[in-house]
Amino acid sequence: MYTHKRKLGPRAEYREQQGQRVTAAPSLSQKYGKLKSLTVDVGYFAPEGGSQFRQMSYAVNLDHAKSVFRMDCCNDECVQGDYELTEELAKAIAKRAKSVVGELCCHGWQNKASIKTTKCNHVLRYKLKLGY
Numbered sequence: 001m002y003t004h005k006r007k008l009g010p011r012a013e014y015r016e017q018q019g020q021r022v023t024a025a026p027s028l029s030q031k032y033g034k035l036k037s038l039t040v041d042v043g044y045f046a047p048e049g050g051s052q053f054r055q056m057s058y059a060v061n062l063d064h065a066k067s068v069f070r071m072d073c074c075n076d077e078c079v080q081g082d083y084e085l086t087e088e089l090a091k092a093i094a095k096r097a098k099s100v101v102g103e104l105c106c107h108g109w110q111n112k113a114s115i116k117t118t119k120c121n122h123v124l125r126y127k128l129k130l131g132y
């Protein structure tokens with residue numbers, strides 16, 4: 001049987017797959033009943049932690065945000081990268097940590113032309129504040 005497959009670039013295809021994982025996951029409030037509040041503070045940096053692109057801080061809506069917790073890479077050309085805080089969040093909540101600070105490096109490719117040659121390597125520095 002012939003099934004029509006939409007043509008997506010490697011970037012859109014990856015984002016779509018990840019989007020499905022996120023959509024299928026339970027919300028933070030469903031998965032972590034003990035968690036009452038979550039504030040995310042993030043800074044995006046160039047590779048090697050050089051210049052800073054942007055900084056943001058926001059309170060997460062636990063009823064809407066999913067427990068598969070991803071943040072888009074700040075490199076608009078990035079392919080198959082992004083940051084995922086799902087594990088960090090699960091560990092922090094398991095030990096009832098009130099704040100977690102860390103850094104993640106994007107493991108995607110710098111752009112479509114550099115797939116399998118140059119890594120994206122943009123850096124995300126985060127601080128999570130959790131309330132129970």
Ligand SMILES: [Zn+2]
Nearest residue numbers: 073078081120
């Ligand atoms: Zn990236």
